[in-house]
Amino acid sequence: MKTDIMNHESEMLYAGHNACPGCGAALAVRYLTRALGPDLALVLTASCWSIITGMPPLTALKCPILHCPFPSAGSVGSGVRRGLNAKGQYDTTVVVLAGDGGTFDIGLQALSGAAQRNEDYMFVCYDNEAYMNTGMQTSSATPFGARTATAPYPLFKEGQKKDIMQIMAAHSIPYAATATVAFPEDMERKLKKAREIRGFRFIHILSPCPPGWGTESSDTIHLSRQAVATGFFPLYEIINGVSWKMTCQPEGKRLPLKEYLSGQRRFKQMEDVRIEALQEEVDHDWEVLLKRIEASK
Amino acid sequence: MLPEIVKEQVSYACGTEPCTVNKTGEWRFLTPGKAERPSPCNQGCLLDGEIPAWLEAVKLERWEEAWQIMSRRNPFPALTGYVCFHPCTENCNRGQLDRDIEIPAVEKAIGQWRLDHYKPKVKALTAKGRVAIVGSGPAGMSCAYYLNEAGYEVTVFEREKVIGGMFTLGIPEYRLPRRVLKKELDLLESEGIKFRTGCNIGSDIRLSELYAEFDEVFLASGAWKPRRAGISGEDSSGAWNALDFLKAVNSSSSPAIADPVVVIGGGNAAVDSARSALRLNGVNHVTLIYRRSRAEMPAGQVEVEAAEHEGVELICNALPREIEEDGQAVKSILLDHCKTSLEGLAIDRSRAFSKTCGTVIMALGQERDYTLFDTLEKSSVLFAGGDLISGPATVPEAINAGRNAAMAIMAKIEGLPGPGLPAAEQSPVKFEELNLGAKMNLQLQDVQADPSAEASRCLGCGTCNTCGICYLFCPDMAVDVVDGRYEFNLDYCKGCGICFKECPSRALAMEGGR
CATH class of the missing domain: 3.50.50.60 (FAD/NAD(P)-binding domain)
Incomplete structure (x- = not known):
């Protein structure tokens, strides 16, 4: 294996947590904590992970967790960083963990503020593309055409998924990257790279959600891999908001988007025209990304 | 009061206790388990030699274990590594990705390890029985090895002046280096197997005398009679x-x-x-x-x-x-x-x-020469094998015949059930069945260095080859590392099935319920 950590001693996640079977978020945080631990302080906003870690006195992680109100993740992270600095704990990594709701919608203003101030911590968004914890309501991270609790059949999510990476790039932060659970080596490399950088860092992790997406619990890794292979969720990093770089792309041609969508019940009754529209959107974003990468070479 | 188990755990976070008290295995709806299937190399192997298993042991650099697995079916890897035609490599699935695994190289390495690390065992004072073997070729050697390992006193009769039969006199030196062969034969002697060379059964000693003197006799005199044009x-x-x-x-x-x-x-x-x-x-x-x-x-x-x-x-x-x-x-x-x-x-x-x-x-x-049987006076159960029975065949087939004979002889003397019929054959794992989606997570580069690097290229078709994918992708920390290998911890497994779906070797199965 490429990953050098293959034993429970270096893992920060305990068995017995409350995640659903096949949870992508549990995996994402497992990779996150073992890459950054053990000297780690986690700020957690309302999200699936509030449930996964369980009620005190139990915890699912070997590091301290500070639970904060939904919109305030960005600000609490700033406070924890300054507090630790005041105590002289400059080496402790501060990570703010938020779901897509706490990042794309409710937490956006605090996130934007912290990014603009270039606060010295890492903001990690694990994106399961809806408010899964409260019952799968649409968020601005939900992709076009998906059905959710607030957009049931015959409705569907209208408008495209918010491009959070462009928003973060526009803040000219030192480091921003995308990652997903099917590529743990890539994710760990980015997290370790981010840990060494001072200033605001942003990691966007696509983490499939079997109950929310309507997939088999065993398909989590497969879907995550398909998302990359179709170009729906390319893996790249942005340095200082200008230098874009692809990090991990499977060989060969991109797969048609249909292969990614067909396994998911949230896209089940999606008409062909909408699939084509989404395919066009993905193709367009892909071209734009390639141009940006080309331009920053 | 917290349950006892909580107190045992070391707490890393301030004022909190690990959630390992939640036995989330109770949620489980499907249970993963190992379900190994034959690999194409094993299907080709004339010895049914558990090839992926010893490749995996070599990958982990556990040579003792590799030898134990190897010697269950083939006690002479140092020799077969040279002389076998290795039909195992013909259908290697890895070949469809880059090139076949160099199975012979790893086989030779295990054989060499054995020759270098051999230590004589302390033998029991009383032998379980005395067995005579006629012919010291591949079949006779293999039978002698297994009987001797099991604690029998073995005497091998050889009509030529040198032992080894086809190994020594049939196979040319450029195919089988004589230093390796000599070491292997010396090793058999130092293990306590007695060899009597220049002793022709039929003329020097009558076969019936052997039957009178020994508990059992194994005939493996080969097929040395040339066919005439x-x-x-x-x-x-x-x-x-x-x-x-x-x-x-x-x-x-x-x-x-x-x-x-x-x-x-x-x-x-x-x-x-x-x-x-x-x-x-x-x-x-x-x-x-x-x-x-x-x-x-x-x-x-x-x-x-x-x-x-x-x-x-x-x-x-x-x-x-x-x-x-x-x-x-x-x-x-x-x-x-x-x-x-x-x-x-x-x-x-x-x-x-x-x-x-x-x-x-x-x-x-x-041609097979049956004149040996003419001297037999009474009709009884005969143990015979190798080229004498099959006609001219290959070294691994002779080794297999010798092993089967040893098992049958032991069963007869000890009154145990003999080697049964081979189990019904399952279809081997095909290349298309393997999950190479996990390819980017595995080291699939075409490297060739030492035997253990070569063995690590094995895709382990149908057999766990300790790639660690199940451990890497388990969201529930329910795969434990036990002595370098991976085992399911059903206390916490929720049965999501990611391990089953992602296993590159297709060596797992999910069963309904807990």
């Missing part, structure tokens, strides 16, 4: 039969033979003779003549290619009619053109041609 000139001084020729070459008494040399036959003995002849002093030209087409040659393709590469001339579709003599010496050989047809061999006498030669080596195959 029945053509004129066959008995002239320049005409050899292949086994006599190989025996002469291998007993290091370089036979004086006249150039050029013609070898008749298409089997392994023919190719071995041709390549051995080419290595003798004074021989410049060797021709191999076979009656059917090249594709129909029973010899291993690698051997035929190597022979051609070395300069052996190959003539196919030619049948010898007579060996022409000049006084007593061979002058030339007259050949007819022939080809395979539905009725058999169609000989075309009109297209006869002659080939000048000084020596003719006939490798037309060997």
Whole structure:
């Protein structure tokens, strides 16, 4: 294996947590904590992970967790960083963990503020593309055409998924990257790279959600891999908001988007025209990304 | 009050306790487990040698364990690594990705480890029984090894002056280095197996005497009787039969033979003779003549290619009619053109041609020699195997026969049930079935360095090869690392099935319920 950590001693996640079977978020945080631990302080906003870690006195992680109100993740992270600095704990990594709701919608203003101030911590968004914890309501991270609790059949999510990476790039932060659970080596490399950088860092992790997406619990890794292979969720990093770089792309041609969508019940009754529209959107974003990468070479 | 288990856990976070008290295994709706299936290499293996299992042990650099697995089926990997034609490599799934695994190299390495690290065992004072083995070739050696391991007193009778049978006298040195063979044979002797050379059963000792003296007898005297062509000139001084020729070459008494040399036959003995002849002093030209087409040659393709590469001339579709003599010496050989047809061999006498030669080596195959049985006085259960029973076959087949005989003899003496019929064959894991989606997570680069790096290229079709994908992708930390290998911890497994779906080797199965 490429990953050098293959034993429970270096893992920060305990068995017995409350995640659903096949949870992508549990995996994402497992990779996150073992890459950054053990000297780690986690700020957690309302999200699936509030449930996964369980009620005190139990915890699912070997590091301290500070639970904060939904919109305030960005600000609490700033406070924890300054507090630790005041105590002289400059080496402790501060990570703010938020779901897509706490990042794309409710937490956006605090996130934007912290990014603009270039606060010295890492903001990690694990994106399961809806408010899964409260019952799968649409968020601005939900992709076009998906059905959710607030957009049931015959409705569907209208408008495209918010491009959070462009928003973060526009803040000219030192480091921003995308990652997903099917590529743990890539994710760990980015997290370790981010840990060494001072200033605001942003990691966007696509983490499939079997109950929310309507997939088999065993398909989590497969879907995550398909998302990359179709170009729906390319893996790249942005340095200082200008230098874009692809990090991990499977060989060969991109797969048609249909292969990614067909396994998911949230896209089940999606008409062909909408699939084509989404395919066009993905193709367009892909071209734009390639141009940006080309331009920053 | 917190349950006892909580107190045992070390708490890393301030004022909190690990959630390991939640036995989330109770949620489980499907249960993962290992379900190993045959791999294509094992299907090809004449010994059913558990190839992926020892490849995995070598990958982990656990040589002792690799030897234990290997010796369950093949006690002489140092020898078979050289002489076996390795049908295992023919269907290797890895070949569809880059190139086949070098199984022979790893096999040799295990054999070499065994030769280097052998330590004599302390033997029990009383043997479980006394067994005589007739013939010290591959079958006899294999039977002797297994019986001796199990605590029997074994005596091997060999009619030649040297032990090893086909290994020593049939297989040329360039295919099996004599230093390796010598070490292996010495090792058998130092393990306590008694060898009696120059002892011909039938003339020196009667078979019935063996039956009277020993608890059981295993007959593995091989198939050394040459088949004759029945053509004129066959008995002239320049005409050899292949086994006599190989025996002469291998007993290091370089036979004086006249150039050029013609070898008749298409089997392994023919190719071995041709390549051995080419290595003798004074021989410049060797021709191999076979009656059917090249594709129909029973010899291993690698051997035929190597022979051609070395300069052996190959003539196919030619049948010898007579060996022409000049006084007593061979002058030339007259050949007819022939080809395979539905009725058999169609000989075309009109297209006869002659080939000048000084020596003719006939490798037309060997026959089983049953004269040994004639001396048997009473009829009883006989244990016999190897070429004596199967006719000329390969080394691994003989080793297998020897092993089966050892098991049957032990069963008879100890009153245990004998080796049963082989289990129904499952279909091997095909390349398409493997989950190479996890390819980017695995080290699939084409590297070739030491044996353990080579073994780590094995995709472990149908067998767990400790790749660690199940551990890496488990969201519930329910895969434990036990002694370098992975095991499910069903206390916490929620049954999501990611391990099953992602296993690159297809070595797992999910069962309904807990």
